[in-house]
Amino acid sequence: MTQMLPPGSTIGILGGGQLGRMTALAAARLGYRCIVFSPEADSVAAEVSAGHVRGDYADSAALARFAAQVDVVTYEFENVPEAAVAECLRHRPVRPGVRPIHVAQHRLREKEFFRAAGIGTADYQAISSMADIAAATALPGILKTCTDGYDGKGQVRVSNRTELAAAWDRIGRRDCILEGLVDFLCEISAIVARGADGTTRCFPIGLNEHRDGILRTTTVPSGLPAGTLSTAERYGAQVAASLDLVGLVAVEMFVTKDGSVLANEMAPRPHNSGHWTIDACVTSQFEQLVRAICGLPLGAVDVLAPSRMLNLIGDEADGWHRFLEEPSARLHLYGKGQARPGRKMGHVTYVQLPGGHRPA
Numbered sequence: 024m025t026q027m028l029p030p031g032s033t034i035g036i037l038g039g040g041q042l043g044r045m046t047a048l049a050a051a052r053l054g055y056r057c058i059v060f061s062p063e064a065d066s067v068a069a070e071v072s073a074g075h076v077r078g079d080y081a082d083s084a085a086l087a088r089f090a091a092q093v094d095v096v097t098y099e100f101e102n103v104p105e106a107a108v109a110e111c112l113r114h115r116p117v118r119p120g121v122r123p124i125h126v127a128q129h130r131l132r133e134k135e136f137f138r139a140a141g142i143g144t145a146d147y148q149a150i151s152s153m154a155d156i157a158a159a160t161a162l163p164g165i166l167k168t169c170t171d172g173y174d175g176k177g178q179v180r181v182s183n184r185t186e187l188a189a190a191w192d193r194i195g196r197r198d199c200i201l202e203g204l205v206d207f208l209c210e211i212s213a214i215v216a217r218g219a220d221g222t223t224r225c226f227p228i229g230l231n232e233h234r235d236g237i238l239r240t241t242t243v244p245s246g247l248p249a250g251t252l253s254t255a256e257r258y259g260a261q262v263a264a265s266l267d268l269v270g271l272v273a274v275e276m277f278v279t280k281d282g283s284v285l286a287n288e289m290a291p292r293p294h295n296s297g298h299w300t301i302d303a304c305v306t307s308q309f310e311q312l313v314r315a316i317c318g319l320p321l322g323a324v325d326v327l328a329p330s331r332m333l334n335l336i337g338d339e340a341d342g343w344h345r346f347l348e349e350p351s352a353r354l355h356l357y358g359k360g361q362a363r364p365g366r367k368m369g370h371v372t373y374v375q376l377p378g379g380h381r382p383a
């Protein structure tokens with residue numbers, strides 16, 4: 024049984040980005056302090072936290088210094104090196120733990136995990152040699168590097184073995200996975216919290232639209248049939264339970280034209296597609312993470328109002344004034360100095376106001 028960490032305790036966050044920032048803000052509301060560990064000096068999470076330990080993820084002395092100052096450790100991105108998480112675990116509890124990132128950091132392991140948990144995926148095969156390419160059948164498909172890919176990076180669409188061989192060469196002959204192209208109706212995500220006592224709670228399923236491989240909008244309610252939603256929720260809960268995690272996990276899924284649900288990838292942390300929960304759900308995903316890792320009861324996940332979250336990418340955040348003028352728009356800016364193409368600078372959640380307009 025996990026010991027409860029009462030308000031006043033300190034949460035350590037590995038990673039200094041916007042997910043850590045929003046976690047720290049939610050933690051502060053419940054009376055917790057956060058200390059961020061990250062290599063960069065200008066962490067947007069550290070900016071709103073009680074402390075910042077700046078260090079490299081390979082620096083075990085710095086990690087030990089960080090761990091000594093906190094009561095529990097969590098992480099805000101799944102590509103934090105596994106060894107850094109294991110180092111923290113030598114000193115303090117780490118939730119959701121080492122195994123969730125071990126699985127989530129590697130696309131092949133992740134797909135194998137989904138299948139073993141009884142969850143459908145696209146057809147896939149490992150691509151690590153010319154022999155694998157000669158035997159490839161998941162075509163047309165998408166070649167993805169097993170590690171270090173996110174937001175559509177490290178991915179190439181291929182329609183035959185010749186293109187596959189050329190793409191694998193361009194990728195530097197790294198370990199890859201070839202996934203059959205899914206002709207999906209839509210994309211959705213299940214964000215599930217699992218408490219210290221094994222209770223799971225799934226946020227209402229969001230309908231996600233991507234552009235250039237990056238999430239563009241999430242809409243809740245999704246408008247999908249109840250059967251599809253309950254399958255997605257069940258898959259989310261199965262993932263959380265199979266990983267035996269305490270914390271949050273987001274599972275991104277495809278809904279195919281025949282109504283089946285296929286898992287694409289997962290992230291054992293708060294997720295961009297759950298940002299709407301800050302403004303339109305009884306409990307936000309960030310508060311839910313704090314509750315789970317501190318051994319508190321999980322919060323209710325009822326929707327307060329229909330909403331649509333829009334990511335502000337690159338210079339789109341320069342339009343902040345316009346969003347402030349819209350009554351139904353709730354603006355969140357991450358305080359990042361420089362807008363670069365593809366960089367997530369903030370988001371807006373359009374919330375249906377009582378008696379007002381539906382979200383734009």
Ligand code: AMP
Nearest residue numbers: 145165173174175202203204205233236
């Ligand atoms: P990922 O990095 O795996 O989340 O992929 C980014 C986006 O590429 C997804 O959200 C989908 O829009 C698209 N995508 C990824 N894998 C597939 C697939 N097997 N079939 C069709 N589209 C995909």
